[in-house]
Amino acid sequence: MAGARPGVHALQLEPPTVVETLRRGSKFIKWDEEASSRNLVTLRVDSNGFFLYWTGPNMEVDTLDISSIRDTRTGRYARLPKDPKIREVLGFGGPDARLEEKLMTVVAGPDPVNTTFLNFMAVQDDTAKVWTEELFKLAMNILAQNASRNTFLRKAYTKLKLQVNQDGRIPVKNILKMFSADKKRVETALESCGLNFNRSESIRPDEFSLEIFERFLNKLCLRPDIDKILLEIGAKGKPYLTLEQLMDFINQKQRDPRLNEVLYPPLRPSQARLLIEKYEPNQQFLERDQMSMEGFSRYLGGEENGILPLEALDLSADMTQPLSAYFINSSH
Template sequence: MLHGTQLWKIKPGWRQQRLYRLESDGMTIWYQSRAKKARSKQIFSILHIESVREGHQSEGLRRNGRRFPESCCFSISFMGRRKNLDLAAGSEQEAHSWVQGLRKLMERAIAMSQREKLHIWIRDYLHQADRDGDEKMSFQEVKDMLRMINIDMNDIYAYTLFKKCDRSNTDRLEDHEIEEFCTQLMYRPELEEIFHQYSGEDRVLSAEELQEFLHHQGEEATLERAREIIHKYELNEKAKQHDLMMQEGFMMYLLSVEGDIFNEKHRKVYQDMTQPLSHYFISSSHNTYLTNHQLVGTSSTESYIRAFMDGCRCVELDCWEGTNGEPVIYHGRTFTSKILFKDVIATIKHYAFKYSPYPVILSIENHCGLEQQVTMAHHLRTILGDMLVTQPLGDQDPPHLPSPEALRGKILVKGKKLSERRLAEDEEGKARMVSGEHMVMFWYMWGTG
């Protein structure tokens, strides 16, 4: 990775070979195309990677990467709305090396200190804002950086701060000047007030004073715990040796996971999961298939993967009549693109339980006729197999819904059960649409309020 590898970047109807290389910092991937005009700013940080998938596991590679062996392909998924990066290597060994290397770097990033992450985060945005790649920052580039990190700063104040840090008087910030600007940018007067409240006139926090602060925050902290925090987050080595904390170290602690108001123990399921399903709030997604605009946007199976990664347990499938007898999913009567129902079900099968073992509910908005409803039921049964709940668990007429614990690894289809009167009124043959043979219904939902 440090020497660089020629990889194919694959997009719909297009592919191009580029040199991809890991920078010496071990946290930045740099890439270069053959076009000179495209050589600048083509980097991304390991911190922005959500996951790395081997083979044709992305929609882009399934559609456009068939000319490359699956063992040579991999996809990089990013946090936020950035599209996947679909790549193909020249050999299976090269692809495997990049996949394993990226995963190890992601593990390393998770284990990094708050200061290291902050340093890389700042440098990443500086790279993006540095338009001409001269490693110096003009005022316009500084304004671009502020916009990237969502800081709405008055131009006069920003320019005053810029000139204050431009000690070389070149209208460009260099090296330590950029670092000073970022330090000034992060100045928090309310944090300084809190620090001075506990540190007193000497403006240095002792282990005893830090313990007092922790007690006032409702933490059962011992003096030993206060010393551990100092040794973990203090930046000044001399202060650390004397169990003292400066303001910068105090800020690093407050910015860390340990200083987060969120209870770290709650990042994992800690509630009782044996109550009836109707006793829980369920994280749900609307128009799950869309990647952007709901009138002209793109539908993608990738959207279901992202929903599951975000903890969603109920996803929506808007089903419409498709060509060749295959139902499709899209935002009906709009210009959004269409994806096959069976492709969505296959994606759900592979990713529904990668990030949570608890049940997934398919909320189907059905606009298909009887024939394609039969096709839908066939795909649900054949693709999902034993994952799909098609009959009661245990008792034939249970008094309550089963619990999330009892439904671990199971997929439920949410639908409506028609009344006997409605069934009798239907035309001959239409009753088959709700029969167990053809259409799988989420039998738990009706009658539960």
């Protein structure tokens, strides 16, 4: 909740960062014992750390949501191939005694019970160790696990941009598959944005920018709830909020009145102006200290309005202290 941050706390958590090795990509042999298959692939991670992706033998881009990764293993903890043919192809039984250090197993699934195992073998030495450590860091990042609505929308956009066809274009069928609840509405929204909407067609990546994707979502998913909020705070008939109206909404509607005003001070005009600068896409509204409906929608989906406040994510109990410290700190 915006404006409800204590002045005594500084966030210690760091957002996920993707190292150059993962962005650039590394060569691996992807093997599957059940299908008795092995393919040379180039593993990469997008710059936001959303997806692990590679091009399969059918020339289609396969993606794995990094947030679904439960564990990454290498060395003796990775899965070893049991099929004699795969072992022979991968070089097991040969003079190289360090083959285990080239193995990498990615355990992924919607929960810790229902998991699948993706098996890889690095072409170069020490590559598997770097990838195992960095992928696990990205998957376990607390800020990434508690991302905002805007981040998840950017994640959906990133997936569409990654899964291009052989011509480097975005298939319309991928967009229809992502929003499969009402394909007719999806086609209408694409058409209203001037994009191809035929299932068999594709879209050039430069025609499908993040701004176009947001406009497409606004056409697809109407927000009558935002209209209701604007009506309640006195912006009826106006396509924008003034600086004072935004402050009143945050301080009167969003802020918990039980909070201490010293530790959790109400939002000030300078802070509200920073929010407008952060979320308002229209320069004319920005110059007049106003926030449009689009900017207000972005603000509601931002990190300031997450389910959990960011400063609460790095709080943990220090179990190394004596029992008396617990009683002292809890006696309030």
